[in-house]
Amino acid sequence: MKIILDGFGGDNAPVEIVKGAITSVNLLPGVTVAITGDEDKIKQVLSDYGYAGDKIEIIDAKEVISNNESPTVAIRQKKNSSLVVAFDTLNSSDEYVGMISAGSTGAVLTGATLKVGRIKGVFRPAVAPVLPNLKNGKTLLIDAGANVDSKPEYLAQFAIMGSEYMKSMYGTVNPRVGLVSVGTEDHKGNALTHEAFELLKNMKNINFVGNMEARDALSGEYDVLVCDGFVGNTLLKSYEGGIDTLNKVLKEEILKLGLKGKLGYLLLKKAFKNVKRRMNYTTVGGAAFLGVKKLVVKTHGSSNAETIYSCVKQVYDLENAKMIDKMKENLALEESDDKQN
Amino acid sequence: MKIILDGFGGDNAPVEIVKGAITSVNLLPGVTVAITGDEDKIKQVLSDYGYAGDKIEIIDAKEVISNNESPTVAIRQKKNSSLVVAFDTLNSSDEYVGMISAGSTGAVLTGATLKVGRIKGVFRPAVAPVLPNLKNGKTLLIDAGANVDSKPEYLAQFAIMGSEYMKSMYGTVNPRVGLVSVGTEDHKGNALTHEAFELLKNMKNINFVGNMEARDALSGEYDVLVCDGFVGNTLLKSYEGGIDTLNKVLKEEILKLGLKGKLGYLLLKKAFKNVKRRMNYTTVGGAAFLGVKKLVVKTHGSSNAETIYSCVKQVYDLENAKMIDKMKENLALEESDDKQN
Numbered sequence: 001m002k003i004i005l006d007g008f009g010g011d012n013a014p015v016e017i018v019k020g021a022i023t024s025v026n027l028l029p030g031v032t033v034a035i036t037g038d039e040d041k042i043k044q045v046l047s048d049y050g051y052a053g054d055k056i057e058i059i060d061a062k063e064v065i066s067n068n069e070s071p072t073v074a075i076r077q078k079k080n081s082s083l084v085v086a087f088d089t090l091n092s093s094d095e096y097v098g099m100i101s102a103g104s105t106g107a108v109l110t111g112a113t114l115k116v117g118r119i120k121g122v123f124r125p126a127v128a129p130v131l132p133n134l135k136n137g138k139t140l141l142i143d144a145g146a147n148v149d150s151k152p153e154y155l156a157q158f159a160i161m162g163s164e165y166m167k168s169m170y171g172t173v174n175p176r177v178g179l180v181s182v183g184t185e186d187h188k189g190n191a192l193t194h195e196a197f198e199l200l201k202n203m204k205n206i207n208f209v210g211n212m213e214a215r216d217a218l219s220g221e222y223d224v225l226v227c228d229g230f231v232g233n234t235l236l237k238s239y240e241g242g243i244d245t246l247n248k249v250l251k252e253e254i255l256k257l258g259l260k261g262k263l264g265y266l267l268l269k270k271a272f273k274n275v276k277r278r279m280n281y282t283t284v285g286g287a288a289f290l291g292v293k294k295l296v297v298k299t300h301g302s303s304n305a306e307t308i309y310s311c312v313k314q315v316y317d318l319e320n321a322k323m324i325d326k327m328k329e330n331l332a333l334e335e336s337d338d339k340q341n
Numbered sequence: 342m343k344i345i346l347d348g349f350g351g352d353n354a355p356v357e358i359v360k361g362a363i364t365s366v367n368l369l370p371g372v373t374v375a376i377t378g379d380e381d382k383i384k385q386v387l388s389d390y391g392y393a394g395d396k397i398e399i400i401d402a403k404e405v406i407s408n409n410e411s412p413t414v415a416i417r418q419k420k421n422s423s424l425v426v427a428f429d430t431l432n433s434s435d436e437y438v439g440m441i442s443a444g445s446t447g448a449v450l451t452g453a454t455l456k457v458g459r460i461k462g463v464f465r466p467a468v469a470p471v472l473p474n475l476k477n478g479k480t481l482l483i484d485a486g487a488n489v490d491s492k493p494e495y496l497a498q499f500a501i502m503g504s505e506y507m508k509s510m511y512g513t514v515n516p517r518v519g520l521v522s523v524g525t526e527d528h529k530g531n532a533l534t535h536e537a538f539e540l541l542k543n544m545k546n547i548n549f550v551g552n553m554e555a556r557d558a559l560s561g562e563y564d565v566l567v568c569d570g571f572v573g574n575t576l577l578k579s580y581e582g583g584i585d586t587l588n589k590v591l592k593e594e595i596l597k598l599g600l601k602g603k604l605g606y607l608l609l610k611k612a613f614k615n616v617k618r619r620m621n622y623t624t625v626g627g628a629a630f631l632g633v634k635k636l637v638v639k640t641h642g643s644s645n646a647e648t649i650y651s652c653v654k655q656v657y658d659l660e661n662a663k664m665i666d667k668m669k670e671n672l673a674l675e676e677s678d679d680k681q682n
Contacts, residue, residue, distance in 0.1 A: 134586060134590070145523055148523060148530065148531035148532075149531045149532050180575065182489060182570075182571060182574045182575070189571075190489035190490045191489075193571075214574075214576075214579040214582055215578040215579065215581045215582040215585065216582065217579065217582055218582060218586050229523075230523055230530075230531045231571065231572065231575055233523040233555075234523070234572050234575050234579070235555075235579045236579075237554050237555035237556035238555040238556065238558065238575070238576045238577075238582075238583065239579050239582060239583040239586075240583065241555055241556040241558055241559060241580060241583065242580040242582065242583025242584040242587070243583040243584070243586070243587045244556065245475060245559045245580075245584070245620070246583070246584045246588070246616070247587070249475070249616050249619050249620060250612065250613075250616050253611075253612035253613075253615045253619075254609060254612045256612070256615075257609065257612055260608050261608070261609065261612060263608055264604075264605045264606070264607075264608030264609035264612075265605075267598075267601050267602070267604055267605030267608065268598065268602065268605035268606070268609065270594075270598060271591065271594035271595045271597070271598055271602060271605075272591075272594075274597075275587070275590050275591050275594050278590050278594075279586070279587060279590060
C-alpha cells in the first residue's frame with residue numbers, strides 16, 4: 001500500500017515528516033511511503049537517521065506553500081510545490097491510496113477538492129477531526145470548517161460520511177449521529193438545522209439520535225456531530241478556549257499558593273500529565289477530509305514524527321476497511337432512496 | 342427607583358427571590374422592589390425572614406410559567422402568571438425601570454419583545470451575557486441565542502447595544518468590538534460575517550477591532566463579541582463543555598492517585614476553590630436583554646438570593662448610567678449616518 005507524505009508541510013518539516021515515514025514503513029506491514037519535497041534535503045534526513053531501505057520513495061518538488069498564501073492561488077500556481085506534487089502523485093496511479101499533509105489547511109482542502117475531486121454525488125467535502133470524549137471513546141465532528149455556508153443537504157451527506165468513518169476507523173456499530181443545535185428538543189434550531197433535521201430523520205442508512213447541544217459534544221453520548229463548518233469551527237475553538245482558560249486560571253491560582261502550591265502540584269503531577277494526554281486532541285491523528293475520491297488527512301502544523309506515524313496508520317486502517325468504497329455505496333443508496341420517495 | 346422581580350421564576354422561587362429583594366432594598370439607596378406572584382406565599386417568606394418594611398411591594402399573580410411551555414403561547418394565555426404580570430407592571434408606569442426573572446428564557450425573551458417592545462429602529466433585541474475573562478475583566482457576548490438566523494444589520498446594532506452596555510455597566514472606554522469568525526484575517530468568515538464586517542468597519546460610534554476567533558473569546562482582548570445567536574449559543578455552551586470536561590477528567594485522574602491524590606488536592610484546595618469562583622459565570626449577574634424599551638435581565642434558573650441581589654444592582658447601575666437613553670441616541674445616530682452615506 002503506497003501512502004504519500006507532503007514532506008515540506010508544517011513547522012517541523014522535513015525532519016519530523018521523514019522520521020515519521022521511517023517509523024511507518026518499519027511498523028506497518030506492506031506499507032511504502034512516498035515523500036514529496038526537496039530531494040537532497042530529504043535524502044540527507046534519511047541518511048541522518050540511518051535509513052537505507054527501499055520502502056521510501058522521494059518525489060522531488062522544490063517549492064513550498066506557506067500558511068500566508070491564498071490557497072486557491074497557491075494550488076494553481078505553485079505546480080512544483082511539495083503539496084501540489086503530492087496531489088498529482090496521488091492522482092497518477094491507483095496504487096497511491098492516500099496522502100497526508102501538515103501544511104496550510106486551506107491549501108490542503110482546496111487542493112483535495114480541485115486536484116483529487118469529489119466522490120460522485122457529493123455536494124461538498126468536509127473536514128472531520130476526531131475528539132476524545134468523556135467515556136474514553138471518540139467523537140467525530142463534521143464539518144469543522146471547510147463549508148462556512150452549508151445547505152441542509154450537505155449536512156445530510158456529512159452524517160453519512162461521518163458514520164462511515166467511525167465504522168471503518170473504530171468499528172463503531174450504528175454510530176449515533178447528533179445534529180449540533182441550540183437545544184435538544186426537535187423544534188430547537190435555526191433555518192438550516194430545521195431543514196437538516198427533517199432530512200436526517202428520514203434517512204435509513206444512519207442512526208440519527210436528534211438535536212444535541214454543544215456543551216455535550218464530548219459527553220460520549222454521540223459518535224458523530226453534524227454541523228455547518230462555521231458552527232463546527234466555533235465549537236472546536238471554543239472547547240479549546242474553555243480548556244485553555246481553565247488551565248491558565250488554575251496555574252495562576254496554584255502559583256499564588258507558593259510553597260504549598262508547589263508541593264500540591266508535585267503530588268498531583270501525574271494526574272495533570274494524564275489530563276494533558278487525555279485532553280490532547282492531537283493524539284487522535286489528523287483530520288480526514290471526507291467526500292473526495294481518495295484518503296486525504298490534514299494534520300496540525302506542529303506535528304512530530306509520532307503524529308505523522310499515527311496519520312499514516314489512520315490512512316492504512318481506512319484503506320484496509322475500504323471506507324471510500326463503502327461511503328460511495330451509502331451515498332448512492334441514500335440518493336436512490338430519495339428518488340423513490 | 343422601582344425594580345420588579347418575577348417572584349415565581351426559577352428553581353428557588355419564591356424564597357431566594359424574596360430574600361434577594363430584602364437584601365436589595367437594604368443595600369441599594371432609593372430602591373424599592375415589586376415582587377409578582379402568589380401574595381400569601383410571598384408574605385409568608387417576608388415574615389419568615391423578618392421583613393416588616395415598606396420598600397417591598399407585592400403584586401398578586403397566581404399562575405406560573407414553566408420551562409416546558411411554549412413561550413409564545415404562555416405569554417399570550419397565562420395573563421395572570423408572575424412573569425406576564427411583571428411585564429404588565431413594568432409597562433404600567435415610568436416609575437418601574439426594569440425587571441428581573443429567573444424563569445423560562447424563551448418566555449422572558451418573548452415577553453420582553455411582545456410586552457415591553459423594541460426601541461424604535463431596533464431590528465431584533467438580543468441576549469447579552471457577560472463573561473469573566475483572563476485579564477480579570479469582563480467580556481460581553483451578543484447575541485447568545487435570541488436570534489438564530491441573524492442578518493448583517495442585526496449584528497451591526499448588536500455592536501452598538503453591546504458597547505453601550507459595557508460603557509454604562511463598567512465604564513469601559515471605547516469598548517473593543519470583535520466579530521466572531523473562523524479566523525482573524527479580514528477575509529475570513531461566512532456570508533453573514535462578510536457583510537457584517539463591512540457594516541461594522543464603517544460605523545463611527547463603535548470601536549471595531551476586526552474578526553476574532555472563538556478560542557480567544559475570554560482572552561481579555563475584546564470587550565464585546567458580536568455574533569449570530571446560533572453561533573453565540575454554540576460558543577457559550579462549548580466553553581462550558583470544555584471547562585466541564587477538563588474538570589471531570591482532572592477529578593478522575595486525581596482520584597486514581599489514591600492517598601497521594603487526596604493530599605495533593607487538600608494542599609491545592611484553595612486554588613481549586615478560587616478557580617471555581619473565577620470561572621463561575623453566574624457571579625457576573627444575569628444576561629441583559631438589549632434592544633427593548635426598558636431594562637430586562639434574565640438570570641439562570643438556579644439563582645439564589647445573592648444572584649438576585651446582583652441582578653437588582655445591575656439594573657440599578659444601568660438605570661443610573663441612563664444606558665437605554667444613550668443606546669437610543671447612538672442607534673439613531675448610526676441610522677442618520679447611514680442615510681447620509
